[in-house]
Amino acid sequence: MKLLPYLCCLLAFSTLFGQEVNFTAIAVSGRSIQFFDASSSEIEITSWNWTFGDGSTATEQNPVHEFQSDGTFTVCLTINQVLKTCKENVFHIIENRLRIQFDDTIWPNGDITKLSSPFGPRIKDSESRYDFHRGIDIPGNIGDPIVNIADGIVRQAAVEGDPENNFSSTVVVIEHQMDTPILFQGILISKYFSISSHLNSIAAGIEPGVPIKKGQLFGTIGESGETNFPLNHFEIRLVVICSRESQRNGGCSQSTPFAEPTDPHVNPLLFLDYKAFNKDALTYEVVDENPLTIKVISDRPELDFNELLVSKDSEITKINFDERSGIDMNDIDNPEFNGVLIAPSRYTSSGGENYEITFTLLDLDDFDQIQVKDIWGQTTTVDIEPEIPEEKSFILPYPNPTQDVLNFNDAELSGTYWVFDTSGQLVLKGNLASEINLEQLASGLYYLKLKTKPEGKLRFYKILKE
Numbered sequence: 288m289k290l291l292p293y294l295c296c297l298l299a300f301s302t303l304f305g306q307e308v309n310f311t312a313i314a315v316s317g318r319s320i321q322f323f324d325a326s327s328s329e330i331e332i333t334s335w336n337w338t339f340g341d342g343s344t345a346t347e348q349n350p351v352h353e354f355q356s357d358g359t360f361t362v363c364l365t366i367n368q369v370l371k372t373c374k375e376n377v378f379h380i381i382e383n384r385l386r387i388q389f390d391d392t393i394w395p396n397g398d399i400t401k402l403s404s405p406f407g408p409r410i411k412d413s414e415s416r417y418d419f420h421r422g423i424d425i426p427g428n429i430g431d432p433i434v435n436i437a438d439g440i441v442r443q444a445a446v447e448g449d450p451e452n453n454f455s456s457t458v459v460v461i462e463h464q465m466d467t468p469i470l471f472q473g474i475l476i477s478k479y480f481s482i483s484s485h486l487n488s489i490a491a492g493i494e495p496g497v498p499i500k501k502g503q504l505f506g507t508i509g510e511s512g513e514t515n516f517p518l519n520h521f522e523i524r525l526v527v528i529c530s531r532e533s534q535r536n537g538g539c540s541q542s543t544p545f546a547e548p549t550d551p552h553v554n555p556l557l558f559l560d561y562k563a564f565n566k567d568a569l570t571y572e573v574v575d576e577n578p579l580t581i582k583v584i585s586d587r588p589e590l591d592f593n594e595l596l597v598s599k600d601s602e603i604t605k606i607n608f609d610e611r612s613g614i615d616m617n618d619i620d621n622p623e624f625n626g627v628l629i630a631p632s633r634y635t636s637s638g639g640e641n642y643e644i645t646f647t648l649l650d651l652d653d654f655d656q657i658q659v660k661d662i663w664g665q666t667t668t669v670d671i672e673p674e675i676p677e678e679k680s681f682i683l684p685y686p687n688p689t690q691d692v693l694n695f696n697d698a699e700l701s702g703t704y705w706v707f708d709t710s711g712q713l714v715l716k717g718n719l720a721s722e723i724n725l726e727q728l729a730s731g732l733y734y735l736k737l738k739t740k741p742e743g744k745l746r747f748y749k750i751l752k753e
């Protein structure tokens with residue numbers, strides 16, 4: 288049985304007895320969503336039955352529901368208990384992050400899923416310089432079709448060199464409305480633009496102001512503008528199509544809800560029904576500890592990395608590509624952001640290769656926890672437990688039987704020290720002069736971690752306090 292007739296049947300059920308079940312929703316905060324019944328009926332609606340896809344239910348007309356974890360949930364509303372099926376909407380919940388109904392969109396380039404350049408920092412081949420790539424590059428052959436990802440209205444369709452063209456290549460810009468607003472930098476957004484550039488041709492009838500359906504062909508892949516191979520440079524911009532610079536210079540005719548000029552670009556994969564969605568979380572390795580260097584690895588056909596969070600004591604260093612946290616917006620094309628050096632590998636379009644991206648936190652030479660997040664909110668977290676090589680052991684009281692003091696008398700030792708119990712819990716921390724006072728600790732076994740001067744090499748000691 289084909290899927291299409293099944294869809295037809297669902298629609299028929301939905302309109303049974305002059306009833307049409309529908310609802311909308313907005314994000315409240317965290318993972319709380321306010322749902323609104325938007326059903327219509329020729330007979331009075333007397334009951335509402337909601338299921339939220341996480342085992343919870345509600346019977347209010349407009350419930351607020353808090354999801355307990357990130358994930359994808361199918362929310363169903365049934366009215367009057369008459370209909371055999373509920374109206375379904377899929378919600379992708381990420382705490383305090385963008386929420387998208389993936390079902391609303393399709394991939395713009397058919398089977399081509401490997402990207403030649405993902406969203407985020409990269410080395411720009413053509414100029415041998417670094418930049419923050421504000422879209423994804425989908426490579427193809429000249430003339431390959433590009434289709435519209437969701438119902439919308441054409442806002443711009445202009446060929447290269449056209450004086451009305453704000454872009455440097457042949458481009459189509461489509462405006463889309465969202466049924467479910469998404470949260471971006473604390474503001475609810477209900478409008479976004481999809482942009483395809485470097486086109487070879489624009490289809491007949493594609494003009495500003497014209498409605499365009501999901502799946503409708505609007506142009507073909509080309510190499511107009513600044514590129515040396517055929518590709519669809521595809522962007523999603525929230526609220527406006529003008530850059531942050533244009534907003535700041537007053538050259539942007541569209542108003543924005545943000546107090547400050549905001550870079551409107553987000554990772555387009557968030558808006559696309561992408562095949563690689565349900566993969567495991569990203570992996571990473573610590574390449575160097577001084578300064579801390581972390582390599583994030585994606586084994587998917589795209590780089591969907593979004594956030595790196597490193598905790599040291601209570602200080603947190605965060606880099607977030609979508610929200611631009613930790614990235615200096617005035618110098619976004621500089622690989623060094625607030626003490627973070629980002630070194631992307633070159634990305635290629637051939638299959639089977641991992642995407643890798645390396646971060647060196649220039650001011651950080653230690654960490655308690657590292658967290659890596661992809662754009663879907665999947666997280667890899669590793670708490671650092673003390674390594675325990677038996678380099679040197681002390682038995683306290685030592686060396687003076689009246690004091691529980693470790694005396695190093697060693698000018699080579701400096702910086703912070705940490706003392707852990709056998710479960711890895713930090714019990715004492717301080718700045719190392721030449722002695723560490725352990726009087727306040729109960730009897731038992733402890734591990735001391737400290738660093739040598741000046742090269743910062745880690746040393747470990749075992750302490751048995753009697």
Ligand SMILES: [Zn+2]
Pocket residue numbers: 404420422423424520521
């Ligand atoms: Zn591009």
